[in-house]
Amino acid sequence: MEVETAGGTAPAAAQPTDRAASGRPAGQGIMPLRFEGGAAEYFRIWIVNVCLTLLTLGIYSAWAKVRRNRYFYGCTRLDGSPFHYTANPVAILKGRLIVVPLFVAYVATGYLAPGYEVLFWVALLPLLPWLVVKARRFALSNSVYRNIRFGFDATYANAVPTFLVVPLLVAVTFGLAFPYFDYRRNRFLVERARFGTGRFAFAGRPGRFYLYYLAAAGAYVAGFIVMMTVIGGFVAFTVARPVDEGAAPPETSLLLMWLSGILLAVFILFVIALLKTLVTNYVFRHTTLEQLAFESRLNAVKLFWIYLSNTLAILISVGLLIPWAAVRSARYRIECVSVNAPNGLADFVAGEHGRVGAAGEEIADFLDLDIGL
């Protein structure tokens, strides 16, 4: 195929400016990530996953996870090339077989010896660094881009300061150290990651994290005050007046209570989106991989709108729009990222890697540990 350019015609493969359109890997400079998945295509994969998971009493869920991740990785393109997810479903199944009895034991303890389920959390705390390392290593060593595998090099001891000492500091300072923990967490997850033999580096500063958390807290307080004033005024106007006339409509006050509860939840969603936007953009901008630099241009309002409309769509569709919501939010988050590769992406060399069990990742998933980038 020949392509018209300012300098005449040239084979597409040799045209760096045309790489995004042709999908041919040849790029240098700033390259955005693309997401080429579609809701209709993913719906089919999703519904078959759900159906087989139910029919096999959950056994298939491990295969379902691999198929889902292979779809999302494969639809993510950088310089025309897809990412690949290569996890073995049997490893994930083993991880889940460890998690489910633990969950059952946890629930049983809560019933038979109430109060003692705290012991699970106490026992889990020293395991946290191990879980994070295992989970991260499983996820990254099963991610491949252009025949080069990602990796995560950290031991339990490496993770102890970040995931045991600093969390204790957070507890002692009643949460004041949390932005510092978030900084340390991101630094650890970036610095220990590698792509082949190439190492990621992080140049962020803790001060910025404090600034962002302060901004989110400020937005929350300001919004809360405004909302309470408006609702208070509304209540004074509509509810208090009939009381003077001797008829209090309880339905109205109940409705108002519901309404303000929903409004508050929506507002909290906005604050979460704001914080996520600020932190994610900052972390990407301060991450490098050898000569590669990263950029993320998430917008808090757009992210908030995606969160909100996804939630509504899922509720209204009784779950049937889950695939649509998943594709939509993946597309937005992925396409906000771009990579600056002054010398292209061809010079990476594969590193060593060993097989990793999935138990850590499955437990971490279950505890809702947010350790993804």
Added chain:
Amino acid sequence: MTTLPVIYYPPGTSRPVHGEATVAPGVELQLKAGDIDVRHALADLRIEPRVGNVPRRITLPDGAALEIADNDALDVALSGVRRGGAGRWLHRLESRLTTVAGALVLTVVVVWMLVRFGLPAAAGWVARAVPPEMDARLGQTGLELLDRTLLSPSTLAPDQQVSLSRMFERIAGDGGDGHRFRLEFRSGADGIGANALALPSGIVVLTDELVELAANDDEVRAVMAHEVGHVIHRHTLRSILQHSSVVILVAAVTGDINFASSVAGGLPTLLLEAGYSREFEREADAYARDWLSRNGVEGDPLGALLERLSEHSGYGDGGFLASHPPTDERIQALDDPE
């Protein structure tokens, strides 16, 4: 013979080389890329099964890899190969409209059956396997917690308490399982008002306000029998079991455990639990009705009390999120046995 465009990555590098692969079905793959021209037996290659239309990765024995974007052509080329059969079968399920629609219908039916019959039956089965003595631990801690938060000491006269306790012993004695029943008097002035509570160990709490609201002893007996019904049917244990399995079910359906704890996942969980809770109330009502008729109580004291409670506090209007069924419906059920 099929020839496909491929991107070839030499062992251990990220340097893409454009080339083409020629597949002899069932036998071998010939790769031409740059100055490479090699043949590999298909049995030596690791070929990813197809997912949607994402490019597939083929790993060569020497650590090199191929990326092939033309999935349909690759499927044709590999059509004679037995290996990877499961993956191909899955893709076929996902790509046909009829099987996708079938999966959707089957999922809806299975979820409905699980929620309606499967989970309650399984929870009931487990609850029967747990001996009632196991419930004993829950009572005292639960009561202490309630005393600190919702309840205050009763102001009923001691002789009234004695006669109510005697009444309760008769009802509880008829339960006849391993629970140690005990009646406790409290005031609900701090918030819960006219109410009665059952703790799984067999402790039943009656508020002064409820005793005052009751028009006669039969109405008090009806409430006591209702609470004893909760204990005997092991409703606390069953609701814990059902709650945990609903969380797992939502996680299984969405394929994401974190989703079950999010807003969109939480509301269905809440609705299902409210539904189960109403089911338990109906069961306890049925137990009370049964006890009353067996003991020759005339009329409908539970219905009468519920009606007064409803007028008194606006309690029992029903709705999606209500933990109890609407009062009219409960009275109706009490009026027409079975």
